[in-house]
Amino acid sequence: ALYHEMTARMPRWIRINSLRATRDEVLAWLAEHSYTQVETDGIGGVKEFAVSRHVQGLLAFHPKATSALLQTEMYRDNWIVMQDLASCFPAYILDPPADAQVVDATSAPGNKTSHLSAIMFAKSSRRIGQSEGKVVAFERDAVRYKTLVKRLAAVGALAKDGTTGNVVPERRDFLTTNPTDFGEVTHMLLDPSCSGSGIVNRLDFLKEDDDVDELEDTVAAETGETKLQRRLRQLGEFQLLMIRHAFKFPALRKVVYSTCSVHAQENESVVIRALHSEEADKFGWRLAPRSEVIPTWPVRGDPDACGEEKDVAENVIRCIPGGKGEGDKPHVEACNGFFVACFVKHAPTKRPLE
Template sequence: MNFYFEAAKVLDKLDSKKGSIKGIIATVAEKDRKRTAALVIETLKYKPVLNEVLDATKLLKEERKITSRNLALLLIHDLLLANGIQAGDGPIKQGVLRHKTRLHGEFTRIKIKRGAKTNAELAQTDDSRAAHIPRYVRVNRNCWTVEDAIETFGSRGYELADPLTSIKAFAKDKHIPDLLAFHPQVQFVEDALYKEGKIILQDKASCFPAHVLAPPADEGSVVIDATAAPGNKTSHLSALMGNKGKLFAFERDRKRFSTLKMMLSKARCRNVEAVNADFLMTSPTDEKFSKVTHILLDPSCSGSGIVNRMDHLLESEPQNDEGQKRLAKLASFQLMMIRHAMKFPSVKRIAYSTCSIHAIENERVVRQSLETPEALDGHFVLAPQADVLPTWHRRGLTEEMSSPDDAQSLVRCSPDGDATNGFFVCLFVKRAAGGDAPAVTSKRRIEDETTDTTHKKRHKRRKKAVSDAQRAS
């Protein structure tokens, strides 16, 4: 029964919007990961039907020992749609089996009502947009070269062509030099190249932050990835740095930290020091971090841009007051992350990204960041379009920014037309102290300066905001 309890925890985290299906399942112990993933995904596919069965039978009201709705859904799934509940006899299993006849009866009634001839017809289908997103594979330059990778795939019968036209076609990406695109149906999780860390399965848009940050491949480089797990962006940074210098990878969650370390080891990232700590609680003047020049920020977000073969099964962000409050808390947390990054004395470049489509987490956070004391006193501005994927066509929302130029400095990705997940990226750069400072004296800056009069107030506000954001994420 422990297996079902662990799977229920995954569903609980998904309900709480604590990450994507792939990200949360990655935290499950490796020995149980594949089995847990299969059960969770199949249960999500049938979740609307299983919920209807559960409510119609009043199982939770009559069986008080079954206190978790998600646990009940998992058990009912295996009873009705698999080979039965795979657990020893116990009060919870027996509680479900007492209602076996009624559960089957309600399931059959729903099947007839919906005109389904097979169980599969009751399942939620794949998001149609996923069929137009290639299977992206980033070549890990810590292990080998893109040329070697292309030669290897060629020896397997793959040909350089439009990856959407054939299962044996693949292409070099136009924007990310290390990225290859394959047909959406191609699988690599059992491939030796993936298991050896030679290839990283990473969506194209997720490669943008490290590419835009562009840390130098130099022994003197000092870089921070502020929210590193599961480690795809960290390994990308490491490869761009040529495994040179020092890359600090922060992750405060203990389980995700373990996942991060395993991933970095597999990807042969020798210049990374994983730090099991909260980036926000790190002192910018700490001697260990005071020389950091590049920071990657990919903080918790709503995940509203994620469109893949699994996450469409999750309920979308509610467009009610509760949903808007959660977005506001996330935006507050995101702004706090940027402001903290700007306090590092040697930082020159800060890449900020989300997998969100909401302006409140993207353009509005950036606009507010530019008006903070940290940005104004530190001479931070947005890098021009020429330095931020200049040939990418989809830019920021003009109506959300102070100027058209600022909007052009931002990058947006849309799952509806860009063959990627929804994503947002920008780059803050520190201008030379003698340059023209932005002429901004806003009401928000005055309020910030007033609020920041004492260290005690700053600490209190930060602690509360972090707590709220962590509850929301």
């Protein structure tokens, strides 16, 4: 019941898909159809929308506007993508240049992948074939891989589209990749399987099999752990392994790690363990400072989960499920529960010639 209430107070977010339309085209369409932009934090009616002050190209609508929006030609022609505010943070923070070589390690259903492609295309000269960069999108699950390819094609992100797209999907387990085969890759998105415990409004998330809130929280006699604790421990180990593997890519400079979980075991704890890993030490990985990780976003990491490492809490982002959805009107900062951390590595300084 609480989740239902929160969902009713969360705006429906749409992302302008720059692969198919410009911001001006979308705003003109909205004006022609009597939608008006409001400057307040609350969205009062079905014909109002607000612009995100945190992520460019994101518009917030009243949840009751959803069915009308889904019937528009703007939606049918993929000028817009229904994507939650929180789910737009990772690609926006990774912010690859137009000519970057990018890996999305865990891609399906592909909203963040196509967001990456759209960001790169918007930075290119916007002429056909001018986005020289590439996104290799891995997905290990066969069914989810099919969904990924279909979605990428629909929004114009597939490289074989021959026009705007630059994404090359590969059905592959990221952990089986050999980092040295990807010597050109500089940017990576890592949004691995998680408990999904932050998701209030599931519309733009494709449900995976495991769902922590469906686990009975009973204590296992052998270990003294509840099923929930065991699952979070296993997920944390898997997520750490994925980050440590990412750290080995030789030219990689930036990795954005995200989950839609509210549990510190999948978030701050994984980040702190990754920073203390052998790979972080060997290759010089650290967290990007707050100034590079949407500094305007007010909710940062949980300091209680960071022990002595208070700077970790400052540098990462959390979204509280339902956010500031108090009062009747959906608030422009309300979204699903989410976590984002951005790891960076400085290129080794070249020694002067002796």
